[in-house]
Amino acid sequence: MLPPVVAGIIVALLALMLVQGLVTNPRFEWNVVWKYLFNENVLNGIGWTLILTVASMIIATILAVVLAVMRSSTNVVLRGVSWFWIWFFRGTPVYTQLVFWGLFSVLIPRLSLGIPFTSVEFWSVDSQTVMTATVAAILGLALNESAYLAEIVRAGLEAVDPGQGEAAQALGMRRGLIMRRIVLPQAMRIIVPPVGNETIGMLKTTSLVLAVPFTLDLQFATNAIANRIYKPIPLLLVACIWYLVITTILMIVQSRLEKYFGKGFEQRAIAAVEVDPHFPGKTSGDLKNEVDKVNQTNWVGLNA
C-alpha cells in the first residue's frame, strides 16, 4: 500500500494536469464561455429550469404522499390504483411521457367531468386553453417523479417503529396527530436524503422538456445560442457551470434538512436499530428489519 501522503500527491498532480488541460485547451473557447455565461437568454433559462424543478417536485411530493397512503390502505381499489400509477409512470421513459403530454390537446381536444359511459357532463373545457407547454412540461415531470417519490415516502413511513404509533395511541393521540407529530418527523430523516437525490436528478431531467416541446429552459437556451453561432462546446460548458452551481446550492439545502431531521439520532445509525433482545411470542415490538427498508429507500432513490 502507498502511504496516504504519496497517494495524495499523485492524485493532486493528476487533478492539476486535468485542470491545466481544461483551461489551456483552445478548443474549449473559454472566452466564448465567459461571453455567454451571463447572457440574458441563459439567465432566463436558469429561471425556467428552476421553476420546472421546484413546481414539479412540489406537485410530485404531494401526489407521492397521497399514493403512499393509498398504497397502505385497506381498500383494494385505492391500493390497485396506486400500484398501477407507480407501475405505469416508472415503467415508461419520461421522454415518451413528455411527448404525450405535449400532444395532449391533439389527442384529447376537450376535457370534461361527468359520469363515465353516459352523456352526463358537469363541466368541460377546451384542452388547448389548459394544457399550455408550461403546464404540460410540469405535469409530465411531476407525474413521472411522483411514482418514484411514492416508493420513497412509503419506505420511510414503514421504517418507523410501529411501537412509536402504539405509544402515541396509548397517550390518547389520534391518527392524524400521530402521523403529523410522531411518524412523519421520524420518516423525514429517512425520506430527505433520497428526495434530495431526486431533486438534483430532476434539475437535469428538466432538459428533456424539449420533447413537449418547451423551449425556454437552460439546456434549450444554451443549445439555441450554440446553433446560432456554431459553437456547441463552449455553450455546453455554460450549461454545465450553471447546473453545477444550482446542484451545489441544492446539496447545501439538503444537508441542512438532514441535520434538522436527524436531531436525536446518532450520526452513524442510519436506522434506529437498537441492541434489543428478541422476545418470542410478542404481538408487537418485534424489530422489523429497518436496515433493509432504509437501504431499499436509498436504492429507489439511486435507481431514478
Added chain:
Amino acid sequence: MSTQNTSHNTVPAVEVKDVHKAFGALHVLKGINLKVMPGTVTAILGPSGSGKSTLLRLINQLETLSGGEIDVQGEMVGYRHVQRGGQDRLQELTEKEIAAQRAKLGMVFQRFNLFPHMTALQNVMEAPVHVAGISKAEAKARAEKELARVGLSDRAEHYPAELSGGQQQRVAIARALAMDPDIMLFDEPTSALDPELVGEVLGVMRDLAAAGMTMIVVTHEMGFAREVADQVVFMDGGVVVESGTPEIIAHPTEQRFKDFLAHVL
C-alpha cells in the same frame, strides 16, 4: 368527590370478563377473568407466549377483542350497547371516544418507545400539550415535576439516544404519568434492561405503588411481585392457572405454576 370515592371503592378499576383473543388461527387468550380493585397492584406472571402482554394490550385497546368484555372503572371498553330493532347490539366507539377511554390508562412498554426526535422533556410534554390541550408553560411545569419524581431532572434536555435504558424507561413512566392516569399498565418494563439497570426502574414503580396508584404489571421480577403486589396472577397457555395473594408464589398449588417457579427462581 365523596360519591366518586365510594363508587371507586366498590367498582373495580379494571374488570376482565371471559376474554378471548385470537390472531388468525392462533388462540392466544381462552376465557380470562380478572378483577383489579382501585389502589391495588396486580402482578401478572407466566412464561413467554402465555398471553400476558396481549391481555394488557386489550385493556388499552391496542388490540381488539375476539370475545368477552373489558370494563375500566365500570365502563365497557371499545363498544357501547345500543338498541336497534328492539335488539341489544354492540356498537364500536369512535376514534375520539376510544382516545378518551385510553386517557384514563397510562402504559409503559418493554422497549420504552420514547419518541427519539424529542428530548426527555418534550416527550413528557407531548401529550399534555397536544392531547389534553394544556398551555406549554403549564405542561412544562408538570413535565418537570414528573421528571423529578422519577429522578431525572438533570436529564430533561437529553434525547433518548443519550440516555441509558433505565433512564429511558423512567422517562417513559414520567411521560405516562404526565397525563394523570388513574391506572398504570406495565408491559414487562424491565425485560429489555441490563441487569444493573433493573433496580432503578423497579424503585420508581415501588414509589408509585406506595403512592396508591392502581397498577397492572406484567413482569418476570418475582421479588417485585412478592413485595409490592396485592394480587398475583399466573397465566399459561391463554388461561389464568392460579391467582391470589403474593403468598401463592411461596406456596403454589398448581403443578404448572410450580414448574414455572422452579424455572425462574
